Amino acid sequence: MIERRDPAPPPVGRVVATEQKPATPHQFHFWTANETTIGIGAIVRVEQPGNGEGETGKVVWGVVTDGFAYSDLATPLHDVVGAEGDPARAAESPTVRQEIRLWTAAVLRQQPEEPLQPVPLGPVHVATDADVAQALRMDAYLGGAQPTAIPVGLYTSGGLEAPVYLDADFLLGPEAAHLNISGVSGLATKTSAVEFLLGSIFQHFPPHKGRIAAVCFNVKGPDLCFLDQPGALQDEDRRRYERLAIRAQPFESVRYYAPFKADGVNLNTLRTHPDLVGDVEPLVWGLREVLDYAEVVLNRDDIDAKADAFIDFLSDRVVDKEFEDGFGGAHRVVTFADLERLFRSIFDGLELGGGRGDTWRTHHIATIRKVRNRLSNISTRAKGLVTDDGPSNDLPWGRFEDRAVYVVDVANVDPLAQDLVFARVVSKLREHLERRDLGVDAVVVFVDELNKYAPADGPETYVKKMLLDISERGRYLGLVLFGAEQFRSQVHRRVVGNAGTMVFGRMDSDELATPGYQVLSPATKIKLATLPIGELMVRHPHFTQPIFVRFPRPAVLRGRDGVERFPPAADLPFEDAVVRQLVKLDRRVRPNLVKDLIADRREEDVRRALAHTRQTRPQDAFAHFRKQLGGRVAAAPAAARESVAPLNPIADEPY
């Protein structure tokens, strides 16, 4: 992978040290010609040859962190005097003053590493490929029996281009893990970088580390909706792919999941173009899926210990079990509709029970009403994701495929539903990874807008706690968080702090002024504030200093381009949407027959039958659907309402 250049190129600079600016074991200064290829972020090599009498030489690699230019002008006033106060004349002076280009470099590595001594005052060379590998300690994981190198981009300086690799053990665990990427929005940096890096990981993930997959939450627009479609690349991009030994191709295996819209039949995603919508799976959850994560969606200020206890009771004793309500009714609560029937039965029972008080199974009726209210609110706010009735449709837990990307599109759903999706998916990942039955050994979870899910301040939400848990313990499980945000300072300190690898795109100046960036030199900050598209600053456990790299644009279709090439289809009328879903399951289905069948039927009945068909995936989809839908029921006159005895009779008067 590493190409060694011709030996002994001429030096580009020389280390200088003064009492005011000495060379130390961690920093040195060197000068170059005024016209030089050296710039901020350049990697250089300082050599001190041995004396041939047993004393070994020393090689120091450093990265340029600051630059200075000054002339022999004693004071600015002398320039004014020389130009007689006319700035135009200053440029007319027959001689150009002596100038210096003085650079400050931070030491990346010394060879030998012991004894650690100040940098020798020797010649400075630009780094070669081999130097970059040595300087960044990549030699430890580039070679050997089980290399773990993942290409992250190209270090470029002065015409030199050297691949930079991350260590999979430190990017994806178990030594360290997680990646955090910051950058201002709108420069196609964060998402593009993650798409590129995921592609690189999938192609270079070491075989001895097993199988890997990625779960990406699409939280805005069409960003991740076209990962399986090839994007436009320029020759320069292809050359960079080749240099990095990565095939420039879209992801081979991508599964899309999106909840329905409120109508329950049209998918809530921008990937609804007829050519693409076929491989978008609906994400539909029922009562069990929601109740297990009720804590996520219920307001902590609203739900007290009593409500918690009642929810636990429902979860442990009622849901999915044969249950008697104590008023003579037997229930099997599987769906929200079943639960609603149970609640009505309880309320009716308490009201009709005649003075049996206002508690049921030790739970106060007010608590029961509150929980009922909140749970029904979930199904309202997350309509399309949460089904009142009918079966759920979920990610393929236990059947995750190697090198597959699972995109969960929650861009257009209610924030409450986003939280629910996020919490449940990640929790399930964790459960399965703990049991080692997910189907893969490691999962990269990409979460954009991390400042929203794990803000530095604000309430302790379930989602935040879960992200903290992943950040701190996920690496042992193979659960790796790739988080992105615009402002790193607004993300919880422990979430970003636990990210072994940090990536920075172009940064906002205000953000760079926050304490988290104090370790960067002013010049590095300026470079970060003006970073072009496609260039990143990377911090990695093996790199003692941040390194700037360039990466090719991802080989997948960008969200905006995808929407133009595959414009989302307009929402279909209910009947057409049902037809489309059935045709997707079975191409033999005849639309007219479906439309005739569902005419005048209640939409919830149709949705339930459709969901069952979708879940069952029968050979004959239409026959199954028809059976689930059942026969038409003739309208019956409403039964006379039973009279209800007052709970607290006021008098015994017989009238």
Added chain:
Amino acid sequence: MGAPHTLTESRSWVDAILAAGVVPACYIPDASVGRTDLEEFTGADPVEDPELRVHSLAGARALAPAAVGFLDGIEQWRVAGYAGVTPIVRVYVAAAVRLRGADRRPRTVAEDAAELAITRLDRLPAAVREALQITGVRVVEISEEDAGQPARALPAVRIEVQKARAALERRLAEQRVTALGSDEWLVVDGVLSDSAALSAHSRALGIVKSHGAEYFAGVELERALTLPAGHRTSVFRPKRRGARREIYSWYLRLWPWEGNDLLYGLLRVEARAHPETVARASAISAWLTTERAPLSTPDRRWDRLLYPIHDVETYLRARAPRDLVLHPASRIPHPGSRLPRTGS
């Protein structure tokens, strides 16, 4: 091109004479004031005008050579040791030509350096003489009378040092002037008239900053020394002295002297004794006036020191042996001082 590794050489012969019994010493004289003009009245003949007059440079079209070489030299010396009361002085002289081209950046095109020992050999013990001979260092002797009196020895040494430097400069300048391009000039820091080749060349100029020699008296002297800024005097011919060649010369004021001193910003220019020089005196003067910028500060002679000359000097000092100058960060007592330093 390229100076010899004088540091290694000097250490070898200094170590040798110390090993031969010379008492080590450390005396570094005050910085050289450079080559000064003769301090005497010599007189001058009018060339351009019947008497010395003042010419304004306003409207004069400045000469703009495509390339200009600037030549300067340095001298550094220190007493390395004493054999009895006879000093043995280590001397380093160097000179360089830095050529300024279209990019306005000077680059070294010629340089030379030499190291020598100055002493009186017959006053040294045989072992020391032998040590000097073995090491091969060039030895310049001072007179017997001067060597016998330390108070006279060091001024005598200084004169020999200046001679060595002047000889080196002259040699380098004469080499360079033969290779001068068709639109290239050579500006020398000091007089031209001590070199036949230089004083005869049509594109060689001497810039004299010290004004020990007096060429005029009375009204003409007053005109010369109260020359306004941006003016020159008439071209004159200094009267020949000793080995000096015939030359044309004129005064030029770079900066207003009022409020400073009569010699403030005052240069004397030397050029070939030829009618063409008279014709070009204003153009040359206007050119030299443009050389006021950039200022050659922090040198105290900045009012007369052209920046390119200052640049040559800076270059030479940067390459001189470090042990011949006192490092500004040094905390040891100043070796030239007879008293220990106290306090800070």
